Amino acid sequence: MADTLITELTEHLCCLPGVGPKSAQRMALHLLERDRGGGERLAATLASAMRDIGNCSRCRTFTEADVCARCLDPERDARVLCVAETPADVMAFERSTDFGGHYFVLLGNLSPLDGIGPKQIGLDLLQQRLQNEALDELILATSATVEGDTTAQYIAEMARVAGVRISRLAQGVPLGGELEYLDGGTLQHAFQSRQSLG
Protein backbone atom coordinates (compact mmCIF):
# COMPACT_ATOMS: atom_id res chain seq x y z
CA MET A 1 0.00 0.00 0.00
CA ALA A 2 2.29 2.75 -1.20
CA ASP A 3 1.34 6.40 -1.61
CA THR A 4 -2.09 6.16 -0.06
CA LEU A 5 -1.47 9.07 2.33
CA ILE A 6 -0.86 11.63 -0.36
CA THR A 7 -3.98 10.49 -2.19
CA GLU A 8 -5.99 10.73 1.00
CA LEU A 9 -4.63 14.18 1.78
CA THR A 10 -5.60 15.41 -1.66
CA GLU A 11 -9.06 13.89 -1.39
CA HIS A 12 -9.71 15.38 2.04
CA LEU A 13 -8.58 18.85 0.97
CA CYS A 14 -11.41 18.76 -1.55
CA CYS A 15 -13.86 19.23 1.32
CA LEU A 16 -12.85 22.91 1.39
CA PRO A 17 -15.17 25.24 -0.53
CA GLY A 18 -13.94 26.07 -4.00
CA VAL A 19 -11.19 23.43 -3.87
CA GLY A 20 -11.26 20.86 -6.65
CA PRO A 21 -8.87 17.92 -7.18
CA LYS A 22 -6.36 20.11 -9.03
CA SER A 23 -5.98 22.82 -6.40
CA ALA A 24 -6.08 20.16 -3.66
CA GLN A 25 -3.10 18.47 -5.25
CA ARG A 26 -1.26 21.81 -5.49
CA MET A 27 -1.91 22.49 -1.79
CA ALA A 28 -0.78 19.04 -0.74
CA LEU A 29 2.41 19.28 -2.78
CA HIS A 30 3.13 22.78 -1.53
CA LEU A 31 2.94 21.69 2.10
CA LEU A 32 5.07 18.62 1.47
CA GLU A 33 7.70 20.37 -0.60
CA ARG A 34 7.98 23.77 1.02
CA ASP A 35 6.17 24.14 4.29
CA ARG A 36 6.09 21.07 6.49
CA GLY A 37 6.07 23.22 9.63
CA GLY A 38 3.10 25.17 8.38
CA GLY A 39 1.35 21.92 7.52
CA GLU A 40 1.92 20.54 11.00
CA ARG A 41 0.64 23.70 12.66
CA LEU A 42 -2.40 23.63 10.36
CA ALA A 43 -3.06 20.01 11.24
CA ALA A 44 -2.78 20.63 14.98
CA THR A 45 -4.96 23.74 14.92
CA LEU A 46 -7.51 22.09 12.68
CA ALA A 47 -7.69 19.09 15.00
CA SER A 48 -8.22 21.17 18.13
CA ALA A 49 -10.62 23.53 16.39
CA MET A 50 -12.79 20.65 15.22
CA ARG A 51 -12.63 19.11 18.69
CA ASP A 52 -13.07 22.20 20.88
CA ILE A 53 -15.18 24.71 18.98
CA GLY A 54 -18.84 24.46 19.76
CA ASN A 55 -21.67 26.95 19.95
CA CYS A 56 -22.06 29.84 22.36
CA SER A 57 -24.74 28.98 24.86
CA ARG A 58 -26.25 32.45 24.51
CA CYS A 59 -25.96 33.38 20.83
CA ARG A 60 -25.05 30.06 19.15
CA THR A 61 -22.09 31.47 17.25
CA PHE A 62 -18.95 29.38 17.06
CA THR A 63 -16.71 29.55 20.12
CA GLU A 64 -14.57 27.26 22.22
CA ALA A 65 -15.88 28.92 25.38
CA ASP A 66 -19.27 28.36 26.94
CA VAL A 67 -20.16 31.98 26.22
CA CYS A 68 -18.44 33.87 23.40
CA ALA A 69 -16.43 37.09 23.84
CA ARG A 70 -19.06 39.21 22.10
CA CYS A 71 -21.80 38.06 24.47
CA LEU A 72 -19.56 38.82 27.47
CA ASP A 73 -18.53 42.27 26.22
CA PRO A 74 -19.89 44.81 28.77
CA GLU A 75 -19.58 47.62 26.21
CA ARG A 76 -22.30 46.13 24.05
CA ASP A 77 -25.93 47.15 24.44
CA ALA A 78 -27.79 44.23 26.00
CA ARG A 79 -31.19 45.73 25.20
CA VAL A 80 -30.86 45.25 21.44
CA LEU A 81 -30.61 41.82 19.89
CA CYS A 82 -29.85 41.24 16.23
CA VAL A 83 -30.92 37.87 14.81
CA ALA A 84 -28.49 36.84 12.08
CA GLU A 85 -28.37 33.81 9.83
CA THR A 86 -24.71 32.91 9.97
CA PRO A 87 -21.45 33.83 11.75
CA ALA A 88 -20.31 35.21 8.38
CA ASP A 89 -23.23 37.63 8.44
CA VAL A 90 -22.30 38.71 11.98
CA MET A 91 -18.74 39.37 10.84
CA ALA A 92 -20.05 41.40 7.92
CA PHE A 93 -22.24 43.50 10.26
CA GLU A 94 -19.30 44.04 12.59
CA ARG A 95 -17.10 45.19 9.72
CA SER A 96 -19.56 47.42 7.97
CA THR A 97 -22.01 48.81 10.51
CA ASP A 98 -21.84 50.56 13.87
CA PHE A 99 -24.30 48.16 15.47
CA GLY A 100 -23.32 47.75 19.10
CA GLY A 101 -25.92 45.37 20.46
CA HIS A 102 -25.91 41.63 20.88
CA TYR A 103 -26.41 38.90 18.32
CA PHE A 104 -28.30 35.69 18.02
CA VAL A 105 -27.09 33.38 15.26
CA LEU A 106 -29.59 31.00 13.68
CA LEU A 107 -27.06 29.00 11.65
CA GLY A 108 -29.73 28.56 9.00
CA ASN A 109 -33.29 29.45 8.17
CA LEU A 110 -36.70 27.92 8.68
CA SER A 111 -37.22 25.69 5.67
CA PRO A 112 -39.86 22.99 6.05
CA LEU A 113 -39.00 21.64 2.61
CA ASP A 114 -35.46 20.96 3.83
CA GLY A 115 -36.76 19.51 7.09
CA ILE A 116 -35.53 22.51 9.09
CA GLY A 117 -37.95 23.57 11.82
CA PRO A 118 -37.80 26.09 14.69
CA LYS A 119 -35.74 23.78 16.95
CA GLN A 120 -33.00 23.25 14.37
CA ILE A 121 -32.30 26.98 14.20
CA GLY A 122 -32.29 27.41 17.97
CA LEU A 123 -35.59 29.19 18.37
CA ASP A 124 -36.26 27.47 21.69
CA LEU A 125 -33.14 29.22 23.03
CA LEU A 126 -34.22 32.52 21.46
CA GLN A 127 -37.62 32.06 23.09
CA GLN A 128 -35.97 31.80 26.50
CA ARG A 129 -33.95 34.94 25.85
CA LEU A 130 -37.06 36.83 24.77
CA GLN A 131 -38.76 35.83 27.99
CA ASN A 132 -35.89 36.26 30.41
CA GLU A 133 -34.09 39.35 29.17
CA ALA A 134 -35.22 42.96 29.23
CA LEU A 135 -34.95 43.53 25.48
CA ASP A 136 -36.04 46.79 23.90
CA GLU A 137 -35.66 45.74 20.32
CA LEU A 138 -35.18 42.68 18.19
CA ILE A 139 -33.60 43.27 14.79
CA LEU A 140 -34.29 40.62 12.17
CA ALA A 141 -31.36 40.36 9.80
CA THR A 142 -32.42 37.43 7.67
CA SER A 143 -32.00 37.27 3.90
CA ALA A 144 -34.68 38.51 1.55
CA THR A 145 -35.49 34.98 0.40
CA VAL A 146 -38.63 32.96 1.02
CA GLU A 147 -36.81 31.04 3.76
CA GLY A 148 -35.50 34.28 5.26
CA ASP A 149 -39.04 35.69 5.15
CA THR A 150 -40.50 32.60 6.79
CA THR A 151 -37.90 32.83 9.54
CA ALA A 152 -38.40 36.55 10.07
CA GLN A 153 -42.17 36.25 10.25
CA TYR A 154 -41.99 33.36 12.67
CA ILE A 155 -39.57 35.17 14.98
CA ALA A 156 -41.66 38.34 14.69
CA GLU A 157 -44.59 36.35 16.06
CA MET A 158 -42.44 35.10 18.93
CA ALA A 159 -41.34 38.65 19.71
CA ARG A 160 -44.94 39.86 19.67
CA VAL A 161 -45.86 37.15 22.16
CA ALA A 162 -43.01 38.41 24.36
CA GLY A 163 -43.95 42.07 23.81
CA VAL A 164 -40.60 43.03 22.28
CA ARG A 165 -40.37 45.65 19.52
CA ILE A 166 -39.33 44.16 16.20
CA SER A 167 -37.61 45.58 13.15
CA ARG A 168 -36.22 44.01 10.04
CA LEU A 169 -33.42 45.04 7.71
CA ALA A 170 -35.24 46.62 4.84
CA GLN A 171 -34.08 48.86 2.00
CA GLY A 172 -30.70 48.02 0.68
CA VAL A 173 -31.15 44.28 0.70
CA PRO A 174 -32.18 43.34 -2.82
CA LEU A 175 -34.92 40.74 -3.26
CA GLY A 176 -33.28 37.36 -3.09
CA GLY A 177 -30.13 38.96 -1.75
CA GLU A 178 -27.89 36.90 0.48
CA LEU A 179 -26.34 39.21 3.01
CA GLU A 180 -22.92 37.67 2.88
CA TYR A 181 -22.44 38.91 -0.68
CA LEU A 182 -23.51 42.52 -0.15
CA ASP A 183 -21.03 45.38 -0.09
CA GLY A 184 -20.45 47.31 3.13
CA GLY A 185 -22.21 50.47 1.98
CA THR A 186 -25.38 48.55 1.19
CA LEU A 187 -25.21 46.81 4.54
CA GLN A 188 -24.81 50.10 6.37
CA HIS A 189 -27.81 51.50 4.54
CA ALA A 190 -29.83 48.39 5.36
CA PHE A 191 -29.07 48.81 9.05
CA GLN A 192 -30.04 52.48 9.04
CA SER A 193 -33.29 51.97 7.18
CA ARG A 194 -34.60 49.03 9.19
CA GLN A 195 -38.37 49.16 9.60
CA SER A 196 -40.67 48.38 12.47
CA LEU A 197 -42.85 45.33 12.01
CA GLY A 198 -45.34 45.91 14.73
Place this chain on the structure above:
Amino acid sequence: MTDLDPSWVLHTRNYRETSLLVDVFGLHGGRYRLIAKGARRGKRNQRALLQPFRGLLMTTRGRGELRTLAAVEDSGASHELQQERLACGLYLNELLLALLPRFEPAPDVFALYGHVVAGLAAQTPPAPSLRAFELTLLETLGLAPDFTVVTRTGEAIHEDGCYAFDAGGIGVAPQGVNCLSVPGSALLALAERDFDTEPRAQRQVLAALLQGPLGSRELRSRQLLAQFRELASRTGPRMAAPEQTYNHEPDTSEERDQ
Protein backbone atom coordinates in the same frame (compact mmCIF):
# COMPACT_ATOMS: atom_id res chain seq x y z
CA MET B 1 -36.69 23.28 -24.36
CA THR B 2 -35.94 26.46 -26.26
CA ASP B 3 -39.17 28.39 -25.73
CA LEU B 4 -39.89 30.42 -22.63
CA ASP B 5 -41.95 28.17 -20.36
CA PRO B 6 -44.26 29.80 -17.80
CA SER B 7 -42.85 28.49 -14.53
CA TRP B 8 -42.87 28.65 -10.76
CA VAL B 9 -39.95 27.94 -8.48
CA LEU B 10 -40.95 25.36 -5.87
CA HIS B 11 -37.74 25.29 -3.89
CA THR B 12 -34.11 26.32 -4.11
CA ARG B 13 -31.00 24.97 -2.50
CA ASN B 14 -27.53 26.46 -2.51
CA TYR B 15 -25.13 24.53 -4.67
CA ARG B 16 -21.37 24.95 -4.42
CA GLU B 17 -20.15 28.50 -3.93
CA THR B 18 -22.32 30.52 -6.24
CA SER B 19 -24.93 28.29 -7.83
CA LEU B 20 -28.44 27.19 -7.01
CA LEU B 21 -30.32 23.94 -7.45
CA VAL B 22 -33.86 24.89 -8.32
CA ASP B 23 -36.97 22.73 -8.31
CA VAL B 24 -39.24 24.09 -10.98
CA PHE B 25 -42.88 23.58 -11.94
CA GLY B 26 -43.29 24.56 -15.58
CA LEU B 27 -46.46 24.65 -17.63
CA HIS B 28 -44.87 22.55 -20.38
CA GLY B 29 -41.86 21.16 -18.55
CA GLY B 30 -43.75 19.79 -15.55
CA ARG B 31 -41.77 19.35 -12.35
CA TYR B 32 -38.03 19.14 -12.80
CA ARG B 33 -34.77 20.29 -11.30
CA LEU B 34 -32.28 22.66 -12.83
CA ILE B 35 -28.98 24.20 -11.92
CA ALA B 36 -28.65 27.98 -12.09
CA LYS B 37 -24.94 28.55 -12.42
CA GLY B 38 -23.56 31.61 -10.70
CA ALA B 39 -27.07 32.70 -9.69
CA ARG B 40 -26.02 33.69 -6.17
CA ARG B 41 -23.38 36.13 -7.33
CA GLY B 42 -22.85 38.42 -10.24
CA LYS B 43 -24.72 41.12 -12.02
CA ARG B 44 -27.54 39.04 -13.37
CA ASN B 45 -28.98 38.74 -9.87
CA GLN B 46 -30.96 35.68 -10.82
CA ARG B 47 -31.25 34.86 -7.14
CA ALA B 48 -33.81 37.62 -6.77
CA LEU B 49 -35.93 36.13 -9.53
CA LEU B 50 -35.52 32.49 -8.57
CA GLN B 51 -37.85 32.66 -5.60
CA PRO B 52 -41.04 30.73 -4.89
CA PHE B 53 -44.33 32.53 -5.57
CA ARG B 54 -42.90 34.64 -8.41
CA GLY B 55 -44.34 33.95 -11.84
CA LEU B 56 -41.44 33.37 -14.24
CA LEU B 57 -40.62 32.56 -17.83
CA MET B 58 -37.77 30.11 -18.16
CA THR B 59 -35.60 28.54 -20.80
CA THR B 60 -33.44 25.55 -20.00
CA ARG B 61 -30.65 23.62 -21.68
CA GLY B 62 -29.81 19.93 -21.55
CA ARG B 63 -31.87 16.78 -21.67
CA GLY B 64 -30.86 14.69 -18.70
CA GLU B 65 -32.21 14.58 -15.14
CA LEU B 66 -30.60 17.90 -14.28
CA ARG B 67 -31.25 20.79 -16.67
CA THR B 68 -29.28 24.01 -16.83
CA LEU B 69 -30.97 27.38 -16.64
CA ALA B 70 -30.44 29.28 -19.87
CA ALA B 71 -32.63 32.32 -19.24
CA VAL B 72 -35.21 33.51 -16.76
CA GLU B 73 -37.43 36.55 -16.68
CA ASP B 74 -40.23 37.90 -14.59
CA SER B 75 -43.74 37.31 -15.90
CA GLY B 76 -45.14 39.99 -13.63
CA ALA B 77 -47.04 37.82 -11.16
CA SER B 78 -45.17 38.15 -7.88
CA HIS B 79 -46.93 37.27 -4.64
CA GLU B 80 -45.92 38.09 -1.11
CA LEU B 81 -47.35 35.64 1.39
CA GLN B 82 -47.55 36.43 5.07
CA GLN B 83 -47.29 34.22 8.13
CA GLU B 84 -49.70 31.26 8.05
CA ARG B 85 -50.36 31.91 4.39
CA LEU B 86 -46.67 31.59 3.69
CA ALA B 87 -46.79 28.16 5.35
CA CYS B 88 -49.84 27.34 3.17
CA GLY B 89 -47.86 28.30 0.07
CA LEU B 90 -44.95 26.13 1.18
CA TYR B 91 -47.49 23.32 1.67
CA LEU B 92 -48.51 23.55 -2.00
CA ASN B 93 -44.87 23.38 -3.01
CA GLU B 94 -44.14 20.47 -0.71
CA LEU B 95 -47.12 18.55 -2.14
CA LEU B 96 -45.96 19.11 -5.71
CA LEU B 97 -42.38 18.12 -4.88
CA ALA B 98 -43.53 14.98 -3.11
CA LEU B 99 -46.22 13.80 -5.50
CA LEU B 100 -45.86 15.18 -9.01
CA PRO B 101 -43.89 12.84 -11.29
CA ARG B 102 -40.90 14.45 -13.00
CA PHE B 103 -41.07 15.86 -16.52
CA GLU B 104 -44.81 15.31 -16.86
CA PRO B 105 -46.78 18.44 -17.64
CA ALA B 106 -49.81 18.94 -15.37
CA PRO B 107 -51.63 21.89 -16.96
CA ASP B 108 -54.72 21.73 -14.70
CA VAL B 109 -52.60 21.76 -11.57
CA PHE B 110 -50.44 24.50 -13.05
CA ALA B 111 -53.41 26.73 -13.83
CA LEU B 112 -54.89 26.27 -10.37
CA TYR B 113 -51.55 26.81 -8.62
CA GLY B 114 -51.33 30.40 -9.87
CA HIS B 115 -54.86 31.12 -8.67
CA VAL B 116 -54.33 29.59 -5.25
CA VAL B 117 -51.08 31.46 -4.65
CA ALA B 118 -52.69 34.72 -5.73
CA GLY B 119 -55.58 34.00 -3.35
CA LEU B 120 -53.19 33.31 -0.47
CA ALA B 121 -51.56 36.69 -1.11
CA ALA B 122 -54.93 38.42 -1.44
CA GLN B 123 -56.16 37.21 1.96
CA THR B 124 -59.20 35.34 0.65
CA PRO B 125 -60.15 32.37 2.88
CA PRO B 126 -57.46 29.79 2.11
CA ALA B 127 -59.32 26.58 2.91
CA PRO B 128 -61.55 26.21 -0.20
CA SER B 129 -58.71 26.93 -2.59
CA LEU B 130 -56.37 24.53 -0.77
CA ARG B 131 -59.06 21.81 -1.03
CA ALA B 132 -59.55 22.56 -4.74
CA PHE B 133 -55.80 22.26 -5.25
CA GLU B 134 -55.58 18.96 -3.39
CA LEU B 135 -58.49 17.51 -5.37
CA THR B 136 -57.09 18.65 -8.72
CA LEU B 137 -53.71 17.19 -7.84
CA LEU B 138 -55.35 13.87 -6.85
CA GLU B 139 -57.32 13.81 -10.12
CA THR B 140 -54.15 14.47 -12.10
CA LEU B 141 -52.44 11.61 -10.28
CA GLY B 142 -55.45 9.36 -10.99
CA LEU B 143 -56.07 8.96 -7.26
CA ALA B 144 -59.48 10.60 -6.89
CA PRO B 145 -62.31 8.09 -6.57
CA ASP B 146 -65.81 8.73 -7.91
CA PHE B 147 -67.31 10.56 -4.94
CA THR B 148 -70.89 9.79 -6.04
CA VAL B 149 -70.80 6.00 -5.62
CA VAL B 150 -69.70 3.37 -3.12
CA THR B 151 -66.41 2.21 -4.61
CA ARG B 152 -66.90 -1.56 -4.55
CA THR B 153 -70.62 -1.83 -5.26
CA GLY B 154 -71.31 1.20 -7.43
CA GLU B 155 -74.29 2.00 -5.22
CA ALA B 156 -75.19 5.73 -5.28
CA ILE B 157 -74.11 7.87 -2.31
CA HIS B 158 -77.00 9.43 -0.42
CA GLU B 159 -76.76 12.90 0.99
CA ASP B 160 -78.05 11.79 4.40
CA GLY B 161 -75.98 8.60 4.54
CA CYS B 162 -72.80 8.01 6.50
CA TYR B 163 -69.93 6.27 4.74
CA ALA B 164 -66.67 4.65 5.57
CA PHE B 165 -63.62 6.06 3.88
CA ASP B 166 -60.10 4.68 3.66
CA ALA B 167 -57.35 4.23 1.10
CA GLY B 168 -59.43 1.48 -0.54
CA GLY B 169 -62.17 3.96 -1.35
CA ILE B 170 -65.68 4.64 -0.15
CA GLY B 171 -67.43 1.87 1.79
CA VAL B 172 -71.00 1.37 2.92
CA ALA B 173 -70.76 1.78 6.68
CA PRO B 174 -68.02 2.82 9.09
CA GLN B 175 -65.94 -0.21 9.93
CA GLY B 176 -62.47 -0.78 11.29
CA VAL B 177 -60.25 1.58 13.24
CA ASN B 178 -58.50 3.23 10.30
CA CYS B 179 -61.72 4.23 8.62
CA LEU B 180 -63.02 7.77 8.50
CA SER B 181 -66.72 8.14 8.95
CA VAL B 182 -67.87 10.65 6.35
CA PRO B 183 -71.29 12.18 5.72
CA GLY B 184 -72.62 11.55 2.21
CA SER B 185 -73.18 15.27 1.75
CA ALA B 186 -69.43 15.91 2.08
CA LEU B 187 -68.66 13.36 -0.66
CA LEU B 188 -71.34 14.62 -3.03
CA ALA B 189 -70.10 18.18 -2.50
CA LEU B 190 -66.56 17.08 -3.39
CA ALA B 191 -67.91 15.63 -6.63
CA GLU B 192 -69.44 19.04 -7.35
CA ARG B 193 -66.24 20.84 -6.30
CA ASP B 194 -68.25 22.59 -3.61
CA PHE B 195 -65.77 23.10 -0.79
CA ASP B 196 -68.06 24.93 1.59
CA THR B 197 -70.11 21.89 2.64
CA GLU B 198 -68.72 19.86 5.57
CA PRO B 199 -65.26 21.43 5.11
CA ARG B 200 -63.71 19.47 7.93
CA ALA B 201 -64.84 16.09 6.58
CA GLN B 202 -63.67 17.10 3.11
CA ARG B 203 -60.28 18.09 4.45
CA GLN B 204 -59.94 14.71 6.16
CA VAL B 205 -61.00 12.79 3.04
CA LEU B 206 -58.51 14.64 0.82
CA ALA B 207 -55.75 14.31 3.41
CA ALA B 208 -56.37 10.56 3.62
CA LEU B 209 -56.19 10.26 -0.17
CA LEU B 210 -52.94 12.27 -0.29
CA GLN B 211 -51.42 10.20 2.49
CA GLY B 212 -51.67 7.10 0.27
CA PRO B 213 -48.82 8.06 -2.08
CA LEU B 214 -47.01 9.96 0.68
CA GLY B 215 -46.77 6.80 2.76
CA SER B 216 -45.21 7.48 6.13
CA ARG B 217 -43.77 10.77 4.95
CA GLU B 218 -44.96 13.73 6.99
CA LEU B 219 -45.43 17.11 5.41
CA ARG B 220 -43.19 19.54 7.30
CA SER B 221 -45.03 22.60 6.05
CA ARG B 222 -48.16 21.34 7.85
CA GLN B 223 -46.17 21.22 11.08
CA LEU B 224 -44.91 24.74 10.48
CA LEU B 225 -48.46 25.91 9.85
CA ALA B 226 -49.56 24.40 13.17
CA GLN B 227 -46.63 26.10 14.91
CA PHE B 228 -47.53 29.46 13.35
CA ARG B 229 -51.09 29.04 14.57
CA GLU B 230 -49.97 28.10 18.03
CA LEU B 231 -47.93 31.31 18.25
CA ALA B 232 -50.73 33.39 16.76
CA SER B 233 -53.18 32.01 19.32
CA ARG B 234 -50.89 33.25 22.10
CA THR B 235 -50.66 36.80 20.77
CA GLY B 236 -54.43 37.09 21.23
CA PRO B 237 -56.04 40.40 20.19
CA ARG B 238 -52.83 41.69 18.57
CA MET B 239 -53.26 39.04 15.89
CA ALA B 240 -57.00 39.58 15.41
CA ALA B 241 -56.41 41.98 12.53
CA PRO B 242 -59.12 41.35 9.90
CA GLU B 243 -56.77 39.82 7.38
CA GLN B 244 -55.55 37.26 9.89
CA THR B 245 -58.83 35.78 11.04
CA TYR B 246 -60.28 32.73 9.39
CA ASN B 247 -63.92 32.46 10.23
CA HIS B 248 -64.52 30.24 7.32
CA GLU B 249 -64.64 26.92 9.07
CA PRO B 250 -66.36 26.51 12.41
CA ASP B 251 -63.66 24.31 13.82
CA THR B 252 -61.01 24.17 16.49
CA SER B 253 -57.91 26.08 15.53
CA GLU B 254 -55.62 23.27 14.49
CA GLU B 255 -58.34 21.67 12.41
CA ARG B 256 -58.89 24.70 10.23
CA ASP B 257 -57.84 25.17 6.67
CA GLN B 258 -55.49 22.28 6.32
